[in-house]
Amino acid sequence: MTRPKVFVARRIPDEGLNAIAAACDIDVWPGQLPPPPDELRARVADCDGLVSLLTDRVDAALLAAAPRLKVVSNFAVGFNNVDVPACTARGVPVGNTPGALTDATADIAVTLLLAAARRISESAGDARAGRWLTWEPLGWLGQDLAGRTLGIVGMGRIGFATAKRLHGGWGMKVLYTARGPKADADRELGATHVDLDELLARSDYVSVHADLNPTTKGLFGAAQFAKMKRTAVFVNTSRGPLVDQAALAQALRSGTVFAAGLDVTDPEPLPPDHELYGLPNCLIVPHIASATIDTRNAMARLCANNLLAGVRGEPLPNCVNPEARKQ
Numbered sequence: 001m002t003r004p005k006v007f008v009a010r011r012i013p014d015e016g017l018n019a020i021a022a023a024c025d026i027d028v029w030p031g032q033l034p035p036p037p038d039e040l041r042a043r044v045a046d047c048d049g050l051v052s053l054l055t056d057r058v059d060a061a062l063l064a065a066a067p068r069l070k071v072v073s074n075f076a077v078g079f080n081n082v083d084v085p086a087c088t089a090r091g092v093p094v095g096n097t098p099g100a101l102t103d104a105t106a107d108i109a110v111t112l113l114l115a116a117a118r119r120i121s122e123s124a125g126d127a128r129a130g131r132w133l134t135w136e137p138l139g140w141l142g143q144d145l146a147g148r149t150l151g152i153v154g155m156g157r158i159g160f161a162t163a164k165r166l167h168g169g170w171g172m173k174v175l176y177t178a179r180g181p182k183a184d185a186d187r188e189l190g191a192t193h194v195d196l197d198e199l200l201a202r203s204d205y206v207s208v209h210a211d212l213n214p215t216t217k218g219l220f221g222a223a224q225f226a227k228m229k230r231t232a233v234f235v236n237t238s239r240g241p242l243v244d245q246a247a248l249a250q251a252l253r254s255g256t257v258f259a260a261g262l263d264v265t266d267p268e269p270l271p272p273d274h275e276l277y278g279l280p281n282c283l284i285v286p287h288i289a290s291a292t293i294d295t296r297n298a299m300a301r302l303c304a305n306n307l308l309a310g311v312r313g314e315p316l317p318n319c320v321n322p323e324a325r326k327q
């Protein structure tokens with residue numbers, strides 16, 4: 001019996017790779033950088049399965065180049081890099097890795113929020129550069145967290161985990177947006193579902209967790225930053241395109257908002273000369289929210305399970321388009 005052929009678009013942890021290799025012939029892209037689109041298309045041409053990363057665009061052109069493709073297993077919970085309707089139309093199920101990275105991502109949201117509020121990046125840079133001259137009564141003053149109001153934009157898995165940490169640890173009051181009220185957040189965190197304008201006006205901290213979709217692209221522009229408190233801290237661990245970065249830079253420069261912490265930008269990587277890097281009240285880390293050893297191993301296991309189910313024609317354990325199997 002011929003073994004399924006699978007292209008893995010980057011080296012992922014061995015726990016996932018070995019499970020796939022035990023059942024399939026695998027071709028692993030060896031580069032640190034993603035395969036260019038034409039190379040990706042060429043590599044999947046005779047494949048039954050694809051392991052894609054959030055840096056790989058899976059679109060109609062790729063599907064057309066891969067007539068045998070039975071499954072796309074995305075090594076991420078976000079799947080905005082995949083044209084899901086095109087996959088569904090071709091009958092190709094798309095897998096993702098929900099839950100495995102919820103805690104790690106919520107930890108980074110809290111880290112960014114605390115670090116931006118307390119000016120950690122700026123003050124550490126000053127210390128390293130010899131600008132720590134004495135204990136300063138008015139130096140490096142930041143914002144408190146205890147008892148303040150947290151606004152969660154997108155109360156899904158990661159939004160909830162972030163709110164739980166900040167409500168439980170710092171007694172923060174929680175406001176949130178989502179497409180509807182969330183009974184667990186209301187019950188467990190005493191949270192309140194509000195519209196975005198109210199959330200922006202009332203929150204001391206705004207943490208963004210909504211997925212990138214047509215309703216969230218460009219959700220944060222100059223008008224939204226203007227509605228926030230001048231003492232507010234803005235955190236984004238979701239996706240860069242939710243934010244108009246020029247508007248954010250202007251808001252940070254002018255003191256319209258106090259500080260920002262970003263794990264995601266648009267584009268990624270952000271060019272080293274980008275204006276946001278020049279702002280002392282903007283802390284940027286390179287999309288590391290799921291980057292712990294255990295989390296990446298857990299993602300690799302979920303990713304392999306999705307891939308293997310797909311090449312066998314079985315339902316994926318975590319599928320974003322289960323309707324694809326009916327095509």
Ligand SMILES: NC(=O)C1=CN([C@@H]2O[C@H](COP(=O)(O)OP(=O)(O)OC[C@H]3O[C@@H](n4cnc5c(N)ncnc54)[C@H](OP(=O)(O)O)[C@@H]3O)[C@@H](O)[C@H]2O)C=CC1
Pocket residue numbers: 077078079098099101102105153154155156157158159177178179180209210211212213215216237238239263264287288289290
């Ligand atoms: N930086 C990183 O490394 C990581 C980033 N991520 C990002 O975080 C995102 C969220 O992940 P996860 O929590 O697991 O996903 P979920 O699907 O559980 O949460 C997404 C939430 O966004 C809400 N939402 C969608 N559109 C809107 C809108 N217009 N206004 C308000 N809320 C909206 C959804 O609301 P509803 O429930 O009502 O539909 C849902 O609750 C991922 O899609 C990914 O982009 C995830 C992991 C790591």
Ligand SMILES: O=CC(=O)O
Pocket residue numbers: 054075076077078079101290
């Ligand atoms: O950004 C990471 C993801 O898993 O989504």
